[in-house]
Amino acid sequence: MSRRKTDEEYRQTGAFRFFRWLSGSKDAYIDTVEMKPQTEAVETKEEEERREAEHKHAVEKAYDSNNRAIIVFNKIYRLVAAIFTVFLLVSLIYAVSYLPKIGDADNATSNEVARRYIENGVQETGAVNIVSGMILTYRAFDTFGETNVLFIATCCVMLMLMLDEKILEKMDGRDDRRFEPKSDPILKTMASFLCPVIFIFAIYILFNGHLSPGGGFSGGAVLGAGMIIYVNAFGFKNTQRFFNETIYKIAKISALCMYGLIGSYFYITGANHIANHIPLGKVGELISGGIILPINIVVGIEVACTMYAFYALFRRGGL
Amino acid sequence: MLVLTIMLLVFLIVCSVAVSFTKNLFNAMLIYMSFSLVMSIVWVILESPDLAITEAAVGAGITSVLFFITLKKIRAISLEDSDKHADNMENHKSETLE
Amino acid sequence: MGANLAANYVQAVAMVLFVIGFANLLLQKNLLKKIIGFNIMDSGTYLFLADMGYIKGRVAPIVTDGIQEVERYINPIPSGLVLTGIVVSVSVTALMLSLTVRLYKRYHSLDLDEISMLIKKEKGV
Numbered sequence: 001m002s003r004r005k006t007d008e009e010y011r012q013t014g015a016f017r018f019f020r021w022l023s024g025s026k027d028a029y030i031d032t033v034e035m036k037p038q039t040e041a042v043e044t045k046e047e048e049e050r051r052e053a054e055h056k057h058a059v060e061k062a063y064d065s066n067n068r069a070i071i072v073f074n075k076i077y078r079l080v081a082a083i084f085t086v087f088l089l090v091s092l093i094y095a096v097s098y099l100p101k102i103g104d105a106d107n108a109t110s111n112e113v114a115r116r117y118i119e120n121g122v123q124e125t126g127a128v129n130i131v132s133g134m135i136l137t138y139r140a141f142d143t144f145g146e147t148n149v150l151f152i153a154t155c156c157v158m159l160m161l162m163l164d165e166k167i168l169e170k171m172d173g174r175d176d177r178r179f180e181p182k183s184d185p186i187l188k189t190m191a192s193f194l195c196p197v198i199f200i201f202a203i204y205i206l207f208n209g210h211l212s213p214g215g216g217f218s219g220g221a222v223l224g225a226g227m228i229i230y231v232n233a234f235g236f237k238n239t240q241r242f243f244n245e246t247i248y249k250i251a252k253i254s255a256l257c258m259y260g261l262i263g264s265y266f267y268i269t270g271a272n273h274i275a276n277h278i279p280l281g282k283v284g285e286l287i288s289g290g291i292i293l294p295i296n297i298v299v300g301i302e303v304a305c306t307m308y309a310f311y312a313l314f315r316r317g318g319l
Numbered sequence: 320m321l322v323l324t325i326m327l328l329v330f331l332i333v334c335s336v337a338v339s340f341t342k343n344l345f346n347a348m349l350i351y352m353s354f355s356l357v358m359s360i361v362w363v364i365l366e367s368p369d370l371a372i373t374e375a376a377v378g379a380g381i382t383s384v385l386f387f388i389t390l391k392k393i394r395a396i397s398l399e400d401s402d403k404h405a406d407n408m409e410n411h412k413s414e415t416l417e
Numbered sequence: 418m419g420a421n422l423a424a425n426y427v428q429a430v431a432m433v434l435f436v437i438g439f440a441n442l443l444l445q446k447n448l449l450k451k452i453i454g455f456n457i458m459d460s461g462t463y464l465f466l467a468d469m470g471y472i473k474g475r476v477a478p479i480v481t482d483g484i485q486e487v488e489r490y491i492n493p494i495p496s497g498l499v500l501t502g503i504v505v506s507v508s509v510t511a512l513m514l515s516l517t518v519r520l521y522k523r524y525h526s527l528d529l530d531e532i533s534m535l536i537k538k539e540k541g542v
Contacts, residue, residue: 055525058534081443085436092432097419102428103473105488110472114492122480130478130490131369135497146501153508160515205372213368213479217504221376228384303504307381310511314388314518328430335437335457344449351453358460365427365467366477367496370503377507382456385507389449389514393521 023246126280126289127210136215136292136299140263147299150306151256157310163317184233191233198226202304209296210289216299223300224307231308236316245319248305255301262291262298324364330357348386355379427468434461448517448527452510459506463499470495 010016061067100107117134127133135143202223209215231239269276281288312319334354341347355378362371422429434457441454470492478493521527524535 051525054535054538055531058531058538061534078444081440085440085443088439089433089436092436093422093429094418096425096428096432097422099419099421099425099428101421101424102468102471103424105472105475107469107472109469109495110487110492114470114494115487117493118478118487118490119485122485128480129369130480130493131367131496131500134493135500139497143501146505149505150508153512156512157515160512160519213477214372215369215500217500218369218372218376221373221381221504221507225376225380225384228381306508310381310385310508311388314385314392314511314515324427328427331460332430332433332437335434338450338453338457339437339441339445344447347450347453351456354457354460358464361464362467365471366475366491367467367470367499368477368479369496369500370463370467373500373503377503378456378460382507382510385511385514386449386453389518392518393527396521397525 022249122283125292126283127292128284129210129212129215132209132215132292132296133289136295137266137290140266140291140295143295143299144259144263147256147259147302150302151252154252154306154309157313161313161317165318168316168318187233191229195226195230195233198222198229202226202300206296206300207286207293210292211284211286216296217303219296220300220303221307223304224311227304227308228311231311231315236312243308243319248309248319251301252305255298255305259295259298259302262295266291320364324361327357327361327364331361344390348383348390351386352379352383355382427471428465431461431464431468434458434464437461446528446530448520448529451529452513452517455513456506456510459502463502466495466502467499468495 005013117130117138121130121133122128125133125137127137202219204219205214205222206216206219209219227239227243266276266278268274276290278290280290287293309319331354334350334357338347338350338354341350355374358378359371359374362368362374438454438456438458438461441457442451445451445454472491475489475491478490478496480490517527520532524532526532526535
């Protein structure tokens with residue numbers, strides 16, 4: 001017999017906390033993890049004067065023309081660095097001159113691994129583009145780790161540059177955009193022509209990753225570049241109508257989880273010789289290639305989110 | 320084809336040396352941008368079109384944009400300082416005038 | 418000197434790029450220029466790697482006309498490795514740039530010597 005949960009009981013469940021965290025009304029880590037709220041750096045006049053004086057002193061000390069020790073050290077450092085660089089150059093070019101001739105077919109690098117990828121790749125992965133097929137099926141976990149690197153890099157940049165929401169509201173219009181025209185007619189007109197073309201091209205690259213050059217990484221980068229142009233022309237307020245922090249979180253985390261799930265399924269079935277139930281489709285058609293098309297889309301979303309997040313964090317301090 | 324390849328490679332070296340010797344940071348970033356664009360043509364010559372698309376979007380597009388915003392942000396921080404100084408000076412002046 | 422320097426000229430250029438980037442890292446004082454030098458070093462490494470897979474007279478590894486012979490396509494492995502490397506390098510660059518912005522906010526300088534002087538002063542050495 002089921003009964004309706006009361007509001008008090010619902011508040012105790014994990015689902016409530018998860019959705020509260022997702023919508024951003026309360027951080028799940030507040031009161032549980034020790035945190036220091038970021039505040040805007042405010043300098044009084046005295047502090048600023050002291051800093052200026054210190055700065056001047058430090059510059060004088062660093063480039064002191066009377067301090068013999070520093071001059072001698074700088075000279076020795078430059079000399080040693082130059083000698084080391086020349087030594088490195090000579091030794092590297094010496095090593096290159098003994099490498100096998102580039103362009104020969106029977107080099108050590110074109111061994112049986114490459115032969116296997118080329119001869120059986122189309123039958124085993126269903127992708128016409130061998131590079132895409134290779135990095136997304138045979139080496140899918142390598143690429144998964146690399147997608148994680150993107151995720152972690154965004155987290156680190158957020159730690160460095162993200163500002164509090166209240167500060168952002170207070171700073172509205174007085175960030176670094178205040179020194180440039182707010183609605184530049186040239187930029188706006190050109191962006192309204194260019195943005196749709198760039199978005200469509202990006203989606204074309206994303207969806208044709210297994211048929212032509214391109215794939216998740218390049219398509220995602222082009223998509224991110226298109227979003228950067230859109231933000232530059234129309235401002236953050238317009239962009240937040242279709243891409244804000246909540247959508248960013250959902251897109252990024254679900255994309256990474258999807259990749260993990262698809263990759264693990266593929267890995268487990270492949271490693272244990274279990275039948276793989278993903279159809280490869282007819283080679284050369286758009287809906288084909290087994291797991292390559294979904295993984296391409298997922299990676300593309302991840303890369304586009306990363307690129308846009310880098311730009312927004314550098315520009316504004318928030319998404 | 321060989322001549323084109325050698326020209327592009329020489330251009331790469333010239334660009335990287337020019338970056339090292341440019342005093343102006345903005346010029347250095349522009350030169351790095353052209354370096355990335357030429358790099359993407361070199362990828363096409365080396366028969367790797369996947370790399371060419373990625374390099375053109377990432378290297379010449381997004382990395383350069385990130386460099387430009389960083390430079391702008393740094394200039395904005397120093398402009399903020401000079402604004403504060405100007406305000407302080409104005410306050411000081413008005414006080415002394417009164 | 419070995420005999421293959423003339424044939425491996427692309428790799429020699431890659432090594433020159435690597436060394437120029439490395440010299441930038443060692444000798445430049447400006448942090449932004451150091452980061453550009455790091456990126457040039459990256460490009461040199463990628464050029465070296467991708468050139469390893471190049472084979473004369475063959476085409477890009479995209480199956481056309483159903484021909485699946487090794488004699489037609491270049492080696493796809495270095496391309497795949499470099500493809501992931503390029504995208505990682507942009508995130509590394511973004512991380513370094515964000516650190517630079519934070520350093521500038523704190524010390525109001527891009528010069529590494531000045532910054533280290535100021536840090537020493539803060540510690541009271």
